Amino acid sequence: MPILAETEICGGYIRYLPVTRLDEETRKIAVERFEGFREKGVIQGSNYLDSAWMISDEVRNQKIDFSFDEAAYRKQAMPWIGCTADCFRECMKAYAAMLLGDMSLIQIRLVIRGIAEMAVLSCEEAVSLSGRKNYHLAAFLAMIPLGNDLRDHVIEELEDMRTEKRSGKARNLADFDHYLSFDRSMKEYWGKAGTEEKRFFFPVYFWWNLTAILPLRPTEFLLTPWDCIMEHEGKYLLTIRRTRMKKGERHGYKISEDYELCSYEITAELYTAISQYRTLVSEEDRPAIGTLLIPERNVPSGYFSLHQMRRRLKAFCREVLHDGSYPIHLGDTRHLAMVNLILSGGSPVVCRELAGHEDIDISSHYYSNMSMVVESIVTSRFRGWDPSSALDGQKRYYLSLPEKRFRVENGWCDHLPVAAGDVSECVRSYVPGGQIGNCLACTHFYADRKGMRLKILDKAKKQVDEDGIYLMQMIELVRKSLGYEEDIDQALLRIRSSGDRYGKLLSKVYREEK
Numbered sequence: 001m002p003i004l005a006e007t008e009i010c011g012g013y014i015r016y017l018p019v020t021r022l023d024e025e026t027r028k029i030a031v032e033r034f035e036g037f038r039e040k041g042v043i044q045g046s047n048y049l050d051s052a053w054m055i056s057d058e059v060r061n062q063k064i065d066f067s068f069d070e071a072a073y074r075k076q077a078m079p080w081i082g083c084t085a086d087c088f089r090e091c092m093k094a095y096a097a098m099l100l101g102d103m104s105l106i107q108i109r110l111v112i113r114g115i116a117e118m119a120v121l122s123c124e125e126a127v128s129l130s131g132r133k134n135y136h137l138a139a140f141l142a143m144i145p146l147g148n149d150l151r152d153h154v155i156e157e158l159e160d161m162r163t164e165k166r167s168g169k170a171r172n173l174a175d176f177d178h179y180l181s182f183d184r185s186m187k188e189y190w191g192k193a194g195t196e197e198k199r200f201f202f203p204v205y206f207w208w209n210l211t212a213i214l215p216l217r218p219t220e221f222l223l224t225p226w227d228c229i230m231e232h233e234g235k236y237l238l239t240i241r242r243t244r245m246k247k248g249e250r251h252g253y254k255i256s257e258d259y260e261l262c263s264y265e266i267t268a269e270l271y272t273a274i275s276q277y278r279t280l281v282s283e284e285d286r287p288a289i290g291t292l293l294i295p296e297r298n299v300p301s302g303y304f305s306l307h308q309m310r311r312r313l314k315a316f317c318r319e320v321l322h323d324g325s326y327p328i329h330l331g332d333t334r335h336l337a338m339v340n341l342i343l344s345g346g347s348p349v350v351c352r353e354l355a356g357h358e359d360i361d362i363s364s365h366y367y368s369n370m371s372m373v374v375e376s377i378v379t380s381r382f383r384g385w386d387p388s389s390a391l392d393g394q395k396r397y398y399l400s401l402p403e404k405r406f407r408v409e410n411g412w413c414d415h416l417p418v419a420a421g422d423v424s425e426c427v428r429s430y431v432p433g434g435q436i437g438n439c440l441a442c443t444h445f446y447a448d449r450k451g452m453r454l455k456i457l458d459k460a461k462k463q464v465d466e467d468g469i470y471l472m473q474m475i476e477l478v479r480k481s482l483g484y485e486e487d488i489d490q491a492l493l494r495i496r497s498s499g500d501r502y503g504k505l506l507s508k509v510y511r512e513e514k
Contacts, residue, residue, distance in 0.1 A: 022094045022143040030097035037100050042253040048093065055105050057253035058289060059303060062105045064112050066092050072120040080123040080150035081141070088119060091144050101250035111136045123150050127157040134158045176373050178327055179336060183208070189320050190273075195280065202277045203293050203309055204316045209270050210238070211333040215341070217243065218306055218330045223259060224292045229266075229274050236271035239263045255289065306330070339373050342471070342492065343499045371464040374499050378506040408439060415444040460502040467495040 034048045037055075044061075046053040053064045070085045081088065092115055099108045118126055118137055129137065138158040141151055186208055193201070211221055223241045230237050241259035252258050274292070285294050293304035309330060317326035405414040415425050425444065439445040445456075471491040477483030 022091045023145060026098070026143075027090070027094050030094040033100050034097045037253070040252070040254070042100075042105075048097070051089075053096070055253075057105050057251075057258075058255055060106070060305075062109045064096055064105075064109050065116070066096075066112065068116040068119040076122045077119050077126075080126070080148070080154060081119075081144065082146055082148045082151055083144055088144070091140070092116070095140050095143070101252075104251065105253060115140055123154060126154045129158065176375070179212075179332070182321070182326070182328055183212075185321055198273075199277065199280045201312070201316055201320075202273070203304060203312050205273060206270075206277075206293075207309070207313075207330070208333065209273075210240075210266075212336055213340075214240075214264060215334045215337040216240065217334060218309065219243070220259070222291070222293065222304060222306060222309060223255065223289075225261070226278075226286060226290050226292050228292055229271055231271070236266050236268055237263045238266045238270070238274070336373075339370055342495055343370065343373065370468040370495065370499060371461040371502060374464060374502050375461075375506060378503050408445070411439070411445055413439070413442075413444050418444075457502075457505050460498070460505050463498045464495070464502050467491070467498045471495050 031048050034043065037043050038046070042055055042057065044054045044056055046055075051065070051067050053066075055062045055064060066089055068085075068089075073085050073088065077088075078085070083091070092112060095115070096108055096112050099111065103111070114137060118129065121129075138155045141155050141158075144151075186205060189201075190198070190205055198205075206224075207221055210216065211218075220241055220243055225239060225241065228239045230239075239261050240263075241255070242262045243259055244257075278292075281294050287293075287295060287303040289303050291303050293309075295302065295304045296308055313328070313330065314324065317328065318324040404416055405412045406416065406419045407413075413419075417424075418426060426442070428442075471488070471494070474483055474487040474491040478485060478488060
């Protein structure tokens with residue numbers, strides 16, 4: 001993410017206005033930004049010139065420390081960075097101040113820590129650094145006034161290393177079967193769990209049943225307010241906090257400023273579970289910031305934090321699933337919800353959610369394997385695990401070869417009007433780069449040879465994944481103001497079409513097995 005002087009909204013997407021040099025003008029902007037956040041109480045009891053800033057976002061307190069070993073800096077880093085220790089520290093403060101409002105406080109603290117660690121390294125040691133902080137290390141060095149060949153060499157190496165790491169093996173979601181199995185286990189456990197068990201594991205139950213459908217970030221889920229449910233005209237509504245950051249607004253580091261209250265309709269079952277959980281919580285146990293989930297006792301954060309939620313999920317996997325290393329993580333459900341929405345007819349609003357990601361390249365790793373989700377949904381239907389799973393509403397797949405069919409080249413067609421000259425269904429069969437009316441791309445076609453069937457299936461699988469990548473590319477172009485929202489609509493139609501076709505082809509495979 002670039003260090004920004006300002007952001008602006010263009011057509012619902014964010015356009016960035018980056019800072020390129022930490023000069024005197026930038027320092028003035030940095031001091032003004034610092035003072036603005038100090039007046040709001042985000043920066044507490046600290047001045048801009050201090051060697052450390054104490055900061056708070058109402059949820060947790062942080063310390064941004066600008067100290068580093070000056071003797072080691074002068075000996076090791078100064079020859080290649082090319083500025084004095086005082087200049088380096090001033091640039092650190094300006095960089096941190098310019099990040100205020102654009103990153104979470106804990107992220108800013110980690111970035112500054114990484115810069116301080118770099119301040120005691122030689123040129124050779126600096127070029128061997130690796131990690132997610134490389135972007136900020138390179139960007140910080142590039143913004144320091146003046147420069148030299150050695151510093152440019154380090155910047156180039158850090159940027160190249162970051163590119164190589166990002167182009168390496170992507171982290172993907174676990175096999176979708178794991179999520180289906182987790183869902184079954186959760187339903188079975190919750191049906192027989194006692195009062196104390198339900199109180200303890202309610203955060204896991206609530207997280208799964210809410211975020212697997214509604215694409216929430218973990219922090220949005222954890223900040224669900226205490227007064228979150230109501231019944232209105234026969235409907236059950238849940239009020240949650242959604243971050244404003246994806247809309248281009250700056251961090252205010254206040255819950256009331258950084259989040260907005262949104263209400264969604266939920267099931268009666270989830271409504272009842274939340275109601276029962278609230279009756280089990282005493283007044284003195286409720287978090288001071290007014291959130292729903294009750295923290296473990298004697299925790300400094302004062303609310304049910306992300307760390308506690310990870311431990312609770314781990315405990316559920318260990319005690320209920322009897323597998324402490326079960327491959328499921330808190331961030332998975334947000335991606336699962338979005339993939340499901342895209343495949344089952346989600347609107348471009350879902351893509352705006354995707355465009356709100358800080359790093360869309362990382363996000364695209366999850367959406368380049370949509371064929372895996374299609375496979376698992378079809379599998380669950382045919383194995384009888386989840387008869388409600390569907391790619392498109394309540395679409396039904398063939399359980400046996402239709403009796404009425406006619407012969408075509410290399411196989412059979414089950415759409416009888418084609419035999420009578422009606423080609424309306426044929427023109428819907430299209431492979432990008434191919435031609436209209438291609439039987440090999442048609443879901444009504446049944447190939448004679450098994451090799452041909454496998455080839456068709458493999459192509460259909462690749463098409464789903466390619467369309468997933470294409471969708472992410474279109475979102476990124478629009479986010480950079482280089483594309484049009486209509487391109488996203490077209491990409492959505494492509495992924496739904498290829499996903500539906502692949503699902504139908506898979507259903508034929510299961511029909512043959514039966």
